[in-house]
Every structure is written in structure tokens, then in C-alpha cells.
Amino acid sequence: MSIQVLKHKTIAFFVVLAITIASVELLTRLNEASVFSLQENILLKLQMFRLQDKTDILFIGSSRAQDGIEPEVIQHELAQQHSQWKNIKVFNGASPGASLKRLAYVADKALDKPGLKVLGIELSDPQLVNRNWNPSFYSEEPATNVEDFLQKTLAKYSYLVRYRKSFRVNNLLQSPLLIFANYSDGTEWFRRGLITQSWADSETPMDESDRRHWRLHIVKADASQSIGVVENSDAQEVYEAIAEKARQRGVRLFLFVPPLTGAVMQRECSAHHLASYQQFVNLTQAPLIMHACENLRAVFFYPRNRSHLNKIGRTIWSRNLTQILAQEILLTPVEQSNAF
Amino acid sequence: MLFNSATFVFLHLFIFAAYWLSPKQSWRLFFLAIGSIVFYGWFYWPGLFIIGGSILVNYFLAIKIDQSRSKQWLTIAVVINLLVLVYFKYVEFLARSFLQVLATFGLSVDMPVPPQWLPLGISFFTFQIVAYLVDVYKQKIHAEKNFLIFSVFVGFYGQLIAGPIVRSHEFMPQLLSKREFRFDQLQLGFFFFITGLMLKVTVADTLAQFVDHGFDHIDKLQTHMAWLTIYAFAIQILCDFWGYSTIAVGSALMLGIKLPINFNSPYSSRSLREFWRRWHITLSTWLRDYLYIPLGGNRKNTQTNLIATMTLGGLWHGASWNFIIWGLLHGVWLATERVFTKHQDVDSTGTFWSDLVKKLLVFHGVCLLWVFFRAQSFSDAVLFLRQLLVPPYEFSSSVPATLSTLIIIFVIFQKRVASYLIDDKFLRFSLAKQVALSLLILLVTLSYAQARLDFIYFVF
Numbered sequence: 001m002s003i004q005v006l007k008h009k010t011i012a013f014f015v016v017l018a019i020t021i022a023s024v025e026l027l028t029r030l031n032e033a034s035v036f037s038l039q040e041n042i043l044l045k046l047q048m049f050r051l052q053d054k055t056d057i058l059f060i061g062s063s064r065a066q067d068g069i070e071p072e073v074i075q076h077e078l079a080q081q082h083s084q085w086k087n088i089k090v091f092n093g094a095s096p097g098a099s100l101k102r103l104a105y106v107a108d109k110a111l112d113k114p115g116l117k118v119l120g121i122e123l124s125d126p127q128l129v130n131r132n133w134n135p136s137f138y139s140e141e142p143a144t145n146v147e148d149f150l151q152k153t154l155a156k157y158s159y160l161v162r163y164r165k166s167f168r169v170n171n172l173l174q175s176p177l178l179i180f181a182n183y184s185d186g187t188e189w190f191r192r193g194l195i196t197q198s199w200a201d202s203e204t205p206m207d208e209s210d211r212r213h214w215r216l217h218i219v220k221a222d223a224s225q226s227i228g229v230v231e232n233s234d235a236q237e238v239y240e241a242i243a244e245k246a247r248q249r250g251v252r253l254f255l256f257v258p259p260l261t262g263a264v265m266q267r268e269c270s271a272h273h274l275a276s277y278q279q280f281v282n283l284t285q286a287p288l289i290m291h292a293c294e295n296l297r298a299v300f301f302y303p304r305n306r307s308h309l310n311k312i313g314r315t316i317w318s319r320n321l322t323q324i325l326a327q328e329i330l331l332t333p334v335e336q337s338n339a340f
Numbered sequence: 341m342l343f344n345s346a347t348f349v350f351l352h353l354f355i356f357a358a359y360w361l362s363p364k365q366s367w368r369l370f371f372l373a374i375g376s377i378v379f380y381g382w383f384y385w386p387g388l389f390i391i392g393g394s395i396l397v398n399y400f401l402a403i404k405i406d407q408s409r410s411k412q413w414l415t416i417a418v419v420i421n422l423l424v425l426v427y428f429k430y431v432e433f434l435a436r437s438f439l440q441v442l443a444t445f446g447l448s449v450d451m452p453v454p455p456q457w458l459p460l461g462i463s464f465f466t467f468q469i470v471a472y473l474v475d476v477y478k479q480k481i482h483a484e485k486n487f488l489i490f491s492v493f494v495g496f497y498g499q500l501i502a503g504p505i506v507r508s509h510e511f512m513p514q515l516l517s518k519r520e521f522r523f524d525q526l527q528l529g530f531f532f533f534i535t536g537l538m539l540k541v542t543v544a545d546t547l548a549q550f551v552d553h554g555f556d557h558i559d560k561l562q563t564h565m566a567w568l569t570i571y572a573f574a575i576q577i578l579c580d581f582w583g584y585s586t587i588a589v590g591s592a593l594m595l596g597i598k599l600p601i602n603f604n605s606p607y608s609s610r611s612l613r614e615f616w617r618r619w620h621i622t623l624s625t626w627l628r629d630y631l632y633i634p635l636g637g638n639r640k641n642t643q644t645n646l647i648a649t650m651t652l653g654g655l656w657h658g659a660s661w662n663f664i665i666w667g668l669l670h671g672v673w674l675a676t677e678r679v680f681t682k683h684q685d686v687d688s689t690g691t692f693w694s695d696l697v698k699k700l701l702v703f704h705g706v707c708l709l710w711v712f713f714r715a716q717s718f719s720d721a722v723l724f725l726r727q728l729l730v731p732p733y734e735f736s737s738s739v740p741a742t743l744s745t746l747i748i749i750f751v752i753f754q755k756r757v758a759s760y761l762i763d764d765k766f767l768r769f770s771l772a773k774q775v776a777l778s779l780l781i782l783l784v785t786l787s788y789a790q791a792r793l794d795f796i797y798f799v800f
Contacts, residue, residue: 009771010523016775021782150346160786167787170742 021160028159034178035159038166042095044174046106049093050113051181057090057325059186060106061122061258065094067308068258070318071185077322078330085330092186098127104238111245118329119246121239123255123280123288125268128235213296214259216320218328219281219288236283243284254329255280257290259317261298262306269293289324291317343587344541344789351378352591355497359595365518369488372496372595379497383460390459394424395494398469399487402476406483414477418470425466428458433659461501463656465494467626472508474630481509489515498592502584504602504622511597519596524767531766531778532590535757538781540583542788543746547576550743555714558723562734566727568743570707573714575750578606581620586761605758607706610690610698611681612673615706627653642678647671657713662721666712673705 028035037047049055059069071090078085093110107121155162165171177184239255246253257277260268267273274293281288298306300313309317342348355375362368381388401417404410426434435451442449472493475481484490493512499505554561554569561569585602592599606619616624632649636642647668654667689695708725715721760766766774 006767007523009767010527012771013527013774013778016771017778020775020779024779024783150350154346164786164789167783169745169784171787 025160035163035166038171042102045093045095048181054089055091056088057118059092059120061094062098062126063096064258065122070314073318074322107242111249116251118252120254124257213294215292221282221285240283253286255288259291260307261296264307372492376495376497387459395491399490402483406476417473421466430659468505499588504600514597525593529590529593532586534781536583536586538785539579541785544576544580547572561727562737564735574707607703609702643675646675662712
């Protein structure tokens with residue numbers, strides 16, 4: 001090959017490569033939120049929610065809520081109850097690794113999306129106590145050495161560098177979730193394949209005692225019940241801010257505690273916890289839906305721990321939750337709320 | 341400074357521009373020398389005195405050897421270099437071993453053990469200098485009178501701290517005259533550079549996390565995880581060193597300088613002899629030419645020579661009994677293999693299945709010996725081997741998806757990647773394939789950047 005041909009081939013290679021990289025950079029800039037969300041489960045769920053044409057009811061919470069809420073069951077139950085509720089779209093935006101900071105971030109962003117009518121926020125220990133917050137890869141801290149400075153400078157001007165972790169194989173594999181976000185209700189695809197309404201009906205080994213234990217109850221704002229639990233002031237601020245923003249946006253807010261059993265239930269149903277729950281309800285003026293703090297059988301939970309509902313428990317809880325949701329929230333008129 | 345850092349990329353870009361814009365060769369050498377000083381001193385600047393002193397002393401010693409043709413001067417020069425290496429790398433090990441021996445006899449000596457500080461790449465540049473001195477003595481090459489050329493030969497930042505170990509007769513002539521800029525070398529060098537980065541950053545660094553965890557919790561490893569851990573280490577150490585060497589070859593090629601390749605699919609070997617012809621090729625040939633052959637080579641006491649060479653090769657890797665045992669076992673294996681395959685051609689192929697069986701046996705044998713290389717102590721190595729080989733076998737824990745995926749991807753693609761890095765195959769691809777491949781490599785590398793920064797072979 002002549003030197004001239006080699007020269008042209010090399011120049012063509014670098015030019016085309018530069019154009020291709022610039023194109024990927026441009027695509028990353030145009031889809032910044034989506035690319036960023038590939039790095040984090042919780043951000044991915046949020047972005048899936050944002051990309052949906054329409055969502056009426058959104059749930060936010062920890063892995064307990066992720067395992068405990070079955071949007072298809074809720075939609076089915078609502079459609080059965082009211083002809084106007086046939087096209088209600090429910091989205092499970094809960095994700096493992098929840099924390100107070102994440103809740104504040106996700107709820108704030110979710111409330112920015114127009115059209116949301118009801119927001120359910122989990123109120124439980126993982127949400128309140130866990131201090132995780134991930135996006136540390138692009139911190140605002142000053143550079144401490146030349147390498148640090150170069151990396152930060154590159155990340156400042158190149159979105160490809162800034163969001164580089166999104167291009168890892170395991171993260172890229174999640175991109176179909178964003179492409180087909182409109183067809184998702186936030187439930188993991190394999191769970192969707194495994195659970196059906198008829199299966200849950202026929203297999204649920206419910207007896208009279210189970211039915212009694214599965215009772216839910218609702219905690220409403222009551223100033224006379226203000227006991228004054230002063231800890232968790234950060235959490236109170238976050239929940240209060242969410243409630244305020246929800247009011248401004250016309251979104252009806254409610255809190256929920258997914259069912260628990262055994263020692264976890266004993267702890268989170270303690271008098272202290274119940275007093276704390278009441279305080280959150282009073283602060284937010286949002287009702288709290290929780291189960292009656294009675295020991296449920298282990299058959300409704302994943303065996304690893306007793307705080308995550310399995311497919312049977314999830315179906316029952318989702319169905320029961322829908323009953324209260326319909327009666328106490330959807331059918332209760334509220335001024336300046338987004339109508340169904 | 342590390343090859344997988346933004347600082348190095350900027351330094352290399354600066355040197356690249358300054359080098360090719362310089363109208364005179366002396367200016368180019370000057371920029372290479374400046375680049376090497378910045379590169380080496382960036383990590384720990386006092387190290388510059390060691391390598392600087394070594395360059396200065398050996399420059400004059402080589403001239404003296406060339407003028408006198410005296411074996412005494414060669415001996416003095418080699419001893420000085422080895423003493424420096426021994427002082428920095430082995431004194432602490434020797435002192436501790438001596439105290440342990442005394443302790444077994446119930447004796448103790450109040451002897452201060454010198455603190456160990458290992459100048460980066462001292463084993464590499466010492467071997468390179470010793471080979472140069474021997475070559476000068478044997479009149480294969482004349483002592484270099486141009487101090488700048490000699491400095492760049494020893495300290496060229498492309499291969500200074502982890503090889504490949506270059507020979508004077510291959511490298512120095514490339515520094516004598518002004519190189520002509522070639523577009524194909526720039527393109528190929530760039531491809532080698534980014535592929536080397538990918539091997540290091542994506543494969544080696546990611547696997548390192550599993551390997552470190554496995555070797556930190558040997559007693560808790562189940563059988564399948566022990567095997568996966570040692571497979572992962574086998575791949576990690578290959579990609580770590582192969583990646584570094586490939587970056588070195590690539591960055592030098594961008595400056596119009598050709599460095600020898602250091603790896604050629606070593607885990608596809610059908611014998612240990614073949615393995616050592618494919619693994620760390622520049623070290624293997626160095627050991628052959630400057631240790632094995634002077635000891636007698638194939639002419640007499642072949643088995644003893646092999647064992648001695650490999651044991652010293654093991655010791656070269658580090659001051660620890662584990663490295664000595666690792667080298668010794670390789671030597672014993674090579675010597676045994678030599679007895680049974682004395683008249684066989686190492687390159688001859690058999691049937692597909694017989695070759696596959698041989699490859700699997702050699703790979704697993706090499707893996708078992710890697711245990712001594714990686715374990716922190718002899719007792720750890722023995723415990724790890726127990727987890728691998730001795731019943732009861734346990735298989736109940738789950739396998740991390742990233743670990744299994746990377747191992748499978750490596751098995752599928754390593755030979756193809758190796759074929760891209762042997763010659764200029766990349767240049768013969770279509771433009772679309774070149775761009776697609778480069779983009780893929782860049783994205784994969786970028787996405788895994790900063791997982792872990794050090795190169796395993798820096799400590800050698």
C-alpha cells in the first residue's frame with residue numbers, strides 16, 4: 001500500500017472515529033437523564049416513570065415496597081370498583097437501597113411530572129434510617145491533585161466521561177427498560193411472568209385467622225394524638241416538604257407501611273414507632289395505611305427475612321391496600337386535586 | 341505516573357507533539373528524556389537519583405568494558421548492578437530469613453532490618469542494563485557514546501517500569517537517526533494503546549476485586565469459588581501485564597519506535613515450554629540468553645540448568661519464599677517435560693482433541709502454581725490448594741455474575757484480541773470495522789476507569 005493511501009486511510013479513521021465519538025457525546029447530552037439513570041436502580045425507576053405517557057398513582061419506597069406492591073392487581077381491583085377507574089395507570093417506583101436522601105430526591109422529581117394524581121410514600125425504617133446516597137462519582141469537591149483535576153475537568157466538559165459508568169455492560173443491559181418504559185409498571189419482568197391473578201386466588205391458603213390478621217387500618221391526622229416524638233427531625237422535614245409540594249401540585253399524598261411479621265414487625269409496631277407514625281401523619285396531613293400489627297404467617301413472606309412479601313402476600317396486600325385507597329383517598333373529595 | 345491515568349495521556353500527547361515537531365533528532369531525544377524524568381519522578385521523585393545514578397555509572401562502565409575488553413570490568417559492572425538490586429529488593433528478605441534460621445537453632449541476633457523501599461521497575465532496568473553490558477563485552481554492540489541515547493535506552497518512559505525488557509541492538513539503532521512520521525504506525529500505536537488500556541482497566545482491575553476478596557477469605561471459599569478465584573487471577577495477571585506491555589508498545593509505536601511484543605496467547609499452550617515462549621517473552625528470552633545458556637544450556641546438566649534458571653526467575657519476581665517455590669516448581673515441571681519430550685517439536689500440532697486436553701492440563705497446572713505467586717504466605721498457598729483439591733467439595737454458594745461473565749468473555753475473545761496485537765492485522769480491517777472496534781474499546785475502557793490503579797508488575 002502506498003504511503004499516500006496509508007495517510008488517507010489513517011486520516012479517515014481518526015476523522016470518522018472523532019465524528020462517532022462526538023455523536024455518542026451528543027446522544028448522551030440529549031438523553032442525559034436516561035443515561036445517568038442507568039447507573040442507579042432508584043434513578044432508573046424514576047426515569048422509567050418520567051418517560052411514561054401517563055401515570056395516575058405512583059408508589060415510592062424501599063425494597064419492601066418494591067416486593068410488596070403489585071400494580072397490576074391494584075389496577076385490576078380499581079377497574080372492578082368503578083367504571084371511571086378502568087384506565088388508571090399504577091407505577092411501582094420503589095427500589096432497593098432506599099434512604100431518606102433518595103426519597104427526597106425521587107419524590108421531588110416525581111412531583112414535577114404533570115398529571116400525577118396520587119403519590120404513596122413508604123414510611124418505614126429502611127427509608128428513614130438508611131443514609132445511603134450514591135452519585136459520588138461526580139462530586140463537587142475541589143481537586144486535590146493533578147490527576148483529580150484532569151478527571152474533573154474532562155468530566156466537566158464531556159458528558160461521555162461524566163456518565164461513563166452508564167456504559168458498563170451490566171448497566172447498558174438495562175437500557176431496554178427505558179426504551180420500553182411506557183409498557184412497564186415498575187415490576188420486574190420475571191415477577192410479572194410468574195404471578196397471575198388466578199394463581200394467587202387458587203393458591204392463597206387463607207383461613208379465618210389470616211383474614212383477621214391481614215386487616216389493614218388507616219391512621220389519620222389527629223392533633224390530639226400529637227405525642228411529640230422529637231427524633232428524626234431530618235425525616236420530618238423531608239416528609240413535610242414532600243407533602244407541601246404535593247399540595248401545590250394537586251397530588252393526593254398518602255403514606256404506607258408494608259406488612260411485616262416476626263421480630264421486624266414487633267420492632268416497627270412498637271409504641272414508639274406508632275407514636276412516630278402518628279407524628280408524620282400529623283405533619284403531612286396525609287393518611288397512613290398499614291396493616292394491623294398482628295403476626296402474619298411466614299408463608300406470605302420470602303424466607304430470607306420476614307420483611308419482604310412474596311407473590312402470595314403481595315397480591316393480598318395489594319388487594320387490601322386498594323380497598324382502603326379507593327374508600328379513603330380516591331373517593332374522598334379534596335380541594336384543588338388532580339381529577340381522575 | 342500510571343499508564344491508565346489522564347495525566348499520562350496528557351504527558352504522552354505533549355511528548356508526541358513535541359517529538360514530531362522537533363526538527364533535530366537530539367531535540368527529540370531531549371523530549372523523550374524529559375518525558376521519562378517526569379513520568380518516573382511523578383510517582384516518587386527520590387527514585388530519580390537511583391535510576392539517574394545507575395545510568396551515569398553504567399554509561400562509563402560500558403565504555404570502559406568496550407575499550408578494555410576486560411572480563412574483570414564486566415564482572416565489576418554486573419556485580420555493582422546486582423548489588424544495587426539486591427540491596428533494594430532482597431536485603432530485608434535475606435535479613436528476615438537469616439533471623440528465622442537462627443531462631444530455629446534457638447539463637448537470636450540483635451540485627452537491624454533495613455526498611456524496604458523498592459525503586460519502581462528496578463528489576464526491569466537492571467536486567468536491561470546487564471544485558472547491554474554483556475552485549476558490549478561480547479562485542480555484539482559498541483558502548484554508546486551519546487549519553488542522551490543511553491539515557492533514553494535505559495529510561496524510556498514507554499517501557500521503563502514494567503517492560504518489555506528491550507535489547508540494546510534492537511532499541512538503540514532506532515534512536516540514532518531521525519524517524520520518519522508514518523500514519524500507519526500512529527494508527528496502529530493508537531489501537532494498541534487503547535486495547536492495552538481495556539485489558540488493564542476493564543478485565544484485570546475488575547477481576548482484581550474478586551481475586552483480592554477470595555485470597556483474603558481463603559478459609560471461607562467453597563470449591564467452585566476457589567477455582568473461579570484462581571481462574572480469575574490467571575486472567576487478571578495476564579491482562580494486567582499484557583495490558584501494560586501493549587500500552588508500552590502502542591505509545592512507543594506512536595513515536596515511531598518498535599518494541600517487542602511480550603505475550604502471545606500463553607494460555608493456549610500445549611506444554612509448559614511453549615507457555616514460556618508465549619508468556620513474558622522478553623523476560624523468558626533474557627533468562628535463556630543471559631542465565632540458562634551461560635549455565636550450560638542444553639549442552640550439559642540441562643535439567644539442573646532449567647531448575648536453577650526458573651528458580652532465579654521466580655526470585656526476580658519478588659523477595660519471598662513463595663516466588664522461589666513458584667519458580668522452582670516451574671523449573672521442575674520444565675525439566676520433567678524435557679525428559680519426556682526431548683525429541684519432540686514443541687510447535688507440532690496433534691488432533692484437535694489431543695491439543696485441547698494438553699491445553700487444559702497446562703492451563704490448570706499453571707493455575708495451581710499461580711497459587712504460590714498470589715498467596716501472601718506459604719501457609720495461605722497450602723490452604724488455598726486444599727480448598728481447590730481436597731474433599732469435602734462444596735458448591736452451594738452463588739457465583740457473582742460479573743465474575744462468571746468476564747471469565748466467559750475472556751475465554752471466547754482472548755485469542756482474537758491476541759491476534760490483533762501480534763502484527764498489523766488491525767490496519768487491514770475495513771474502515772467501518774476499525775472505527776467500530778475502536779469505539780467499543782474506548783467506551784468499555786472509559787466505563788470501567790478508576791476501578792483500581794496499580795499494575796501488579798510495578799512491584800517487580
